[in-house]
Amino acid sequence: KLILVLSLAFLACSQAKEVGIRRYDGYQVYSVNADTKEKYQVLWDVYMNNEGVLDFWTDPAIGKATDVMVPPQEEAAFKLLLEKNGISYEVKIGNVQEIIDEEKAENDQARQARSGESRIGWTAYSTYAEIESFVQDLPSINSIASVQSIGTSYENRNLYAVKISTSPNNRKAILIDANIHAREWITSATATWILNELVTKTAQYGEVLEGIDYYIIPSINVDGYEYSRTSDRMWRKTRSVNSGSTCRGCDPNRNFPFQFGGEGTSSSPCSDTFKGPSALSEKETKAVADYVNGLLSSNVNILAYVSFHSYGQYWLLPWGYTANAYPVDYSQQLSLGNAAISAIQAVHGTRYVTGTGADVLYGVGGASDDWAKNIGIKYTVTAEMRDTGRYGFVLPPAQIIPNAEETMAALTEVAKRVRSE
Numbered sequence: 001k002l003i004l005v006l007s008l009a010f011l012a013c014s015q016a017k018e019v020g021i022r023r024y025d026g027y028q029v030y031s032v033n034a035d036t037k038e039k040y041q042v043l044w045d046v047y048m049n050n051e052g053v054l055d056f057w058t059d060p061a062i063g064k065a066t067d068v069m070v071p072p073q074e075e076a077a078f079k080l081l082l083e084k085n086g087i088s089y090e091v092k093i094g095n096v097q098e099i100i101d102e103e104k105a106e107n108d109q110a111r112q113a114r115s116g117e118s119r120i121g122w123t124a125y126s127t128y129a130e131i132e133s134f135v136q137d138l139p140s141i142n143s144i145a146s147v148q149s150i151g152t153s154y155e156n157r158n159l160y161a162v163k164i165s166t167s168p169n170n171r172k173a174i175l176i177d178a179n180i181h182a183r184e185w186i187t188s189a190t191a192t193w194i195l196n197e198l199v200t201k202t203a204q205y206g207e208v209l210e211g212i213d214y215y216i217i218p219s220i221n222v223d224g225y226e227y228s229r230t231s232d233r234m235w236r237k238t239r240s241v242n243s244g245s246t247c248r249g250c251d252p253n254r255n256f257p258f259q260f261g262g263e264g265t266s267s268s269p270c271s272d273t274f275k276g277p278s279a280l281s282e283k284e285t286k287a288v289a290d291y292v293n294g295l296l297s298s299n300v301n302i303l304a305y306v307s308f309h310s311y312g313q314y315w316l317l318p319w320g321y322t323a324n325a326y327p328v329d330y331s332q333q334l335s336l337g338n339a340a341i342s343a344i345q346a347v348h349g350t351r352y353v354t355g356t357g358a359d360v361l362y363g364v365g366g367a368s369d370d371w372a373k374n375i376g377i378k379y380t381v382t383a384e385m386r387d388t389g390r391y392g393f394v395l396p397p398a399q400i401i402p403n404a405e406e407t408m409a410a411l412t413e414v415a416k417r418v419r420s421e
């Protein structure tokens with residue numbers, strides 16, 4: 001284990017340099033099964049202390065596969081550690097660069113096929129500039145949409161929220177945030193698809209729109225998103241400079257002011273779960289918090305908050321900061337969770353699992369879902385979308401629409417519940 005930690009620490013230093021486009025040749029994704037508390041502890045230590053060298057694509061869990069991306073030069077040490085501790089594993093993705101290349105080829109082809117069209121489509125992932133102009137055009141397509149600027153990112157890109165309302169009066173509301181994590185491209189693609197459906201096929205979505213207003217933040221970690229498109233497909237965090245470190249960014253889903261610095265958060269700027277120097281240190285999380293607080297203080301009755309993430313196919317309920325912790329209204333959270341996941345399954349057969357974020361995965365402090373619950377929003381959810389690790393974050397663009405369709409089915413259940421509150 002010492003050998004592993006030493007070699008990991010060495011690599012962490014060399015990894016901080018950001019030059020050109022980062023490649024993942026020979027990087028493998030291991031599916032690791034820690035089936036006892038002791039084995040889990042070993043995995044957890046690696047997770048917390050590896051300074052971003054091993055990339056945990058999914059959160060460590062007991063008795064369930066944990067997906068870990070391993071650089072070729074770490075493979076021997078990592079295998080040794082697993083074998084020494086009797087932890088079973090299999091290689092799930094043999095070469096990450098290969099699926100990145102495939103995704104890019106499919107994406108380029110799909111973009112080529114629709115070149116000349118003025119609006120974005122959902123057969124390909126879009127650039128942030130395209131998402132931005134899509135958002136700006138929504139009110140001219142349908143006056144049920146209004147666009148609000150909610151701030152700017154660290155690199156000065158505009159951040160947006162879109163309100164969708166079929167009434168001049170404020171009604172019960174649902175808030176959605178997406179793309180807090182940069183590499184989870186499916187989340188902003190899904191949020192924009194939902195916006196497009198509601199705006200262009202309003203009559204078809206009575207069940208969704210009747211009596212409810214939506215406040216949708218389609219992409220919040222925009223600098224990270226662009227960085228993941230142009231430089232490092234596996235980038236997760238924001239892009240802010242950390243003083244005293246060459247590693248950039250913090251995990252925006254550890255940066256909210258509830259249980260900040262709690263379980264599952266790191267104080268090391270090179271870690272992928274770095275909580276940041278202080279709660280809401282990031283312009284992007286500050287923008288979300290200010291926007292939501294502003295709505296609440298102007299008496300907008302937000303009854304549900306859904307945070308879009310990938311991957312794993314989980315519908316995660318509060319509380320997420322620690323295991324075996326349940327809000328007093330947990331039975332209602334769970335019944336909505338069950339309704340949502342059966343609605344999802346009914347569309348394309350995709351199976352989700354529901355339960356608290358901390359029971360199903362593990363406890364994390366500073367996440368947006370618990371923050372929202374703590375400020376009094378009744379139903380809070382982290383939706384971990386497709387898939388279960390065949391492609392992970394690198395979900396082929398052909399799955400954007402099916403993923404979005406099943407998400408819309410879940411959202412319909414949320415809308416029904418909110419309406420009856």
Ligand code: ARG
Nearest residue numbers: 253320321357358364367382
């Ligand atoms: N994968 C998400 C993350 O690591 C899960 C967050 C779920 N929320 C929670 N409070 N546990 O940010």
Ligand code: ZN
Nearest residue numbers: 181184309310
């Ligand atoms: Zn995420």
